[in-house]
Each structure stands twice: as structure tokens, then as C-alpha cells.
Amino acid sequence: MKADKNFLDLIEKIQSGYQITQQECAFLLQFPETSLESAITRGVADVMSREKFDNTGLVFGQIGFEVSPCPGKCKFCSISEEHTQFEKASMSDENILASADNFTASGDLFALALMAMHNYDFERVLHVVAMVRSKIPAQTQIVINIGDFDLTQAKELKAAGANGAYHLTRLREGIDTTLDPEIRKQTMGHIKQARLDLYYCCEPIGPEHTPEEMAEQIFRGIDYGCFQHGAMRRVLIPTSPLAKYGQISELRLAQVTAVVTLSALSCTELKSIGVHEPNLLGITAGANAIYAETGINPRDTEKETSGHRGLDISDCKQMLTEAGFSKLFHI
């Protein structure tokens, strides 16, 4: 069994520090996930990532504290107003603080993500950020995951205690969503201008996405200087319009994670690679960051994702240990 010669030449160059192009990224993505080329890609990404991040695994926590049928109408999301079964609900301050304490008490959490909807009450988000900031360890990062915002709001979020924001243009943004990709890009610019860390991801990957589409989206995160890159597959929500396409395997997700890793490792701002949802194949293919989740989760149809799709902190630590990470972040 022999691997493709052009592929092997490229992998050798990457191991010598070569920064691949968007076209070469698409080339790596076009091999089947069960191929020898895919296995080599995952292995090389794993070794290079462990070298860059000193074989350190990071655990993140996410609290989805607001939910309402969302006008973003993303055709893959369990919260789209077109097909959701969720009703408007909001976690109380007490419950948010209890969840934040639960996530951070052990000192094992690198960052806490606070998630609301595309349409959100900015004053409430500011309040939640400031409230959580005042209660959790100063070293624990706060990452907000909300809809679009302007530069003034980005600065206010930072002043309230946020360290970063998760934001991206999704695959087929504006086609499989009603959102404007240009406005999403503007918000990414506001995050960078306010000196918040940009958490980015290639998502939500489905079987229908081409290597070229994924490569374009992967490189956008690199071009913006993301603090975290990663890959997330679309989880099949049976009531959603994209359910007809099915979902990719964890093995394909691991392959994409590996290609993200090989594409992004030389990005100077990059501090970690995530894979969503957490799985062993992904964290042995370049990813070193996984998320525990509680509250609302757009990939889940349960109102409380912990105990359902969402893992807890000790599950995440166990998974990282099983994957051979010799160090886990600890305050």
C-alpha cells in the first residue's frame, strides 16, 4: 500500500515548517477518511500539535443561559424558529452562578463560554459577564458566544470581564442561514480591534460540504488571527431541513481537525485547537481542547444538555488523559 506521492511531498514540507495554501488545504481534505493519506494526516497533526502545545490538554465549559426560537433560522440548528421545540427561557442569575462555580471550583477550567442567542439583550449579557467575572478565578478566561455586535459593544464586553468571543462565518452562511456573512465578518473584526481573543471553528460540517468550501472557511479563521481554531460536525437534528444529508463520521471530523491543525499551527495567535463535540479521535488528530456543556446547546434537543449530549469536567479530563495528554491545564 502506497500513499499518493504529491501528498507525501506536501506532508514532508509541512513537517519542515512549510505553511500550506488554501488550495493545498483543500487537497488534503479530498482524501477519504479511511485512506492511508487520512491516517498519515491525523498522525502528523497529532505529533505537531502536541509539540506546539507541550502535550497540554485544555478543558472549556459552556453555559447556554438564554434560549428563544431564533430568527437566524439556521437549517441545522435545534433552536431555529422554523423548526424548534424550545420556548423562550432564561437561566436565573443564581443558576448561572451555580453552574459557573460548578465548572470552575476544581481549577481545571481554562475558559468559561457564556452563550446566548443571535438576538440577545446586550445589557443582560454585560450583566452576566460582569457577575460571573466577579465570582470565578481571575485566571479563568470568559468567552462570549452571542450574535453580532459593534466595536463599542466589543469594548464594553471586554471592560465587563470578557477575554474572548466565539464568532465565525458558518459553512454556507447566508444560504443555510438567514444571516449576512459580511456582518459576521465585521463582528470578527470588532473582536480583534477590541483585543478580545477570537475563538473560531470550521463548522457545522456536513457530508455535503466540499473540500474547497471547508478550506475557504478554515483559512478565514487563520487570516483573522484566531486564538483557537477547530472543527465541529453538524449533529443530525431530525426535524431540521438539513437532516436529509445525514452527518459525517467522527473519523471524518478527526481528519478535518487534523487538516485545520496543519493549516493553522503557524498562526502566531493560535493557542489551542478544539473539536466539537468532544471525542477521542479528534483529540488524537491535533485537537487539545474540548468543552463541557450545560444549559442550552444548539446541537441538542434537550433544554439541559448536561447528562445528555454535554459532558462534564471530569468526563473531559478523563478523555484527555486517555488520549495521552501528559499535562492538563490547572490554575
Ligand code: SF4
Ligand atoms: S445557530 Fe445560532 S443563529 Fe443559527 S438558529 Fe441556532 S441559535 Fe440562531
